[in-house]
Amino acid sequence: MKEKPTVPFFRAADMSEEQQAVGEVLASGWLTTGARAERFETEFGAAVRAPHAVAVNSCTAALHLALEALDVRSGDKVIVPTLTFAASAEVVRYMDAEPVFVDVEPGTNLLTRELVERAVQRHGAVKACVVVHFGGQTPQMGGEHGVASYCAENGIALVEDAAHAFPAASDVGPVGSSSDACCFSFYANKTITTGEGGMLTTSSDAVAARAQVMRLHGIDRPVWNRYRAGASWAYDVVAPGFKYNMPDLNAAVGLVQLRKADAWRAARQRIAERYLSELAAVPGLLLPTSRVPLESHAWHLFPIVITDDVRMTRDEFIVQLAEDGVSTSVHYRPLHRMSYYRDRYQLDESDFPNAEAYWQGCVSLPIFPSMTPAEVELVIAAVRNGAATQ
Numbered sequence: 001m002k003e004k005p006t007v008p009f010f011r012a013a014d015m016s017e018e019q020q021a022v023g024e025v026l027a028s029g030w031l032t033t034g035a036r037a038e039r040f041e042t043e044f045g046a047a048v049r050a051p052h053a054v055a056v057n058s059c060t061a062a063l064h065l066a067l068e069a070l071d072v073r074s075g076d077k078v079i080v081p082t083l084t085f086a087a088s089a090e091v092v093r094y095m096d097a098e099p100v101f102v103d104v105e106p107g108t109n110l111l112t113r114e115l116v117e118r119a120v121q122r123h124g125a126v127k128a129c130v131v132v133h134f135g136g137q138t139p140q141m142g143g144e145h146g147v148a149s150y151c152a153e154n155g156i157a158l159v160e161d162a163a164h165a166f167p168a169a170s171d172v173g174p175v176g177s178s179s180d181a182c183c184f185s186f187y188a189n190k191t192i193t194t195g196e197g198g199m200l201t202t203s204s205d206a207v208a209a210r211a212q213v214m215r216l217h218g219i220d221r222p223v224w225n226r227y228r229a230g231a232s233w234a235y236d237v238v239a240p241g242f243k244y245n246m247p248d249l250n251a252a253v254g255l256v257q258l259r260k261a262d263a264w265r266a267a268r269q270r271i272a273e274r275y276l277s278e279l280a281a282v283p284g285l286l287l288p289t290s291r292v293p294l295e296s297h298a299w300h301l302f303p304i305v306i307t308d309d310v311r312m313t314r315d316e317f318i319v320q321l322a323e324d325g326v327s328t329s330v331h332y333r334p335l336h337r338m339s340y341y342r343d344r345y346q347l348d349e350s351d352f353p354n355a356e357a358y359w360q361g362c363v364s365l366p367i368f369p370s371m372t373p374a375e376v377e378l379v380i381a382a383v384r385n386g387a388a389t390q
């Protein structure tokens, strides 16, 4: 009997080149942070045209270092969109600061200048704003309607959570090229991976210098020089820093992945274009709105929304797709629904109508570079089949 074809939500790419690179690191005898991590910083920084790039062991670490370097302290308020992964908000609590949760724009699931402005009017002085580039695209950053220009005009530090957004561009340039802090993730299923890893890019000399010290125990200089021939063993500890450095084993993987990033982004765009054209006319579905040119979008996610016109709940729709061989995911249960934040800040669902409407119906479809045309067609057929169950 022929087996029914299936499509996974994500499939890791061929890793033979990365295997070779890791083998070279193992053979070299230097496994932790060293020359490869430094080279990964240089090459990643060049790819996003960042004045500084600081390699770390996760995007969460990069976000934490960013808030620390931007002087977010106990009791400060930090704007965070409710529709994001836990990491975007937990780092605010690491600093004993208070997240101010904000609803997102329908269709894009992004913050807007107006949403940030309203939150500032309601909550008073805000120290920083975490802007999440949901799914791989950015809100308008510059100009009269820009989130970044609003923050700059009002003395609010801007931290970009770009975990979904490499490679991507906004109206002011490549994501990572121009803000107080931009944080990337190289987690296993992100657009490029180092297994676990992250990068903080910044155009501020001060943020870069502070993050470099705080990512490794608050030691005042790069200690991987400590053991090199002729290097001094002397160092000082200037602050109670963290243990966030990226090992060379991981950086070696990242250096290989970096060379593939543009081709992979283009492959995901082609899948998104198929979905956008083939699913546009399906009644009962809302497709994601692309507010940037298709080429500026990283296409990390393709989240559709099942409306009330489909006689199935989101959870039933997911089961139906699974029966048709298609694995999906959900991004995300909004943070105002998570018990810790809901209880601590007495959050009410009615304050987040757009994120709520999205959450009730959202389903993320598979979108990864090695998807075959047949797999894309299988997803389209399964979605049509599910939506037709009226």
Ligand SMILES: *Cc1c(COP(=O)(O)O)cnc(C)c1O
Residues within 6 Å of the ligand: 057, 058, 059, 060, 061, 084, 085, 087, 088, 132, 161, 163, 164, 184, 185, 186, 187, 197, 198
């Ligand atoms: C994955 C992700 C993170 C965390 O990345 P790590 O590298 O796993 O720490 C942060 N924010 C968003 C939006 C993410 O999707």
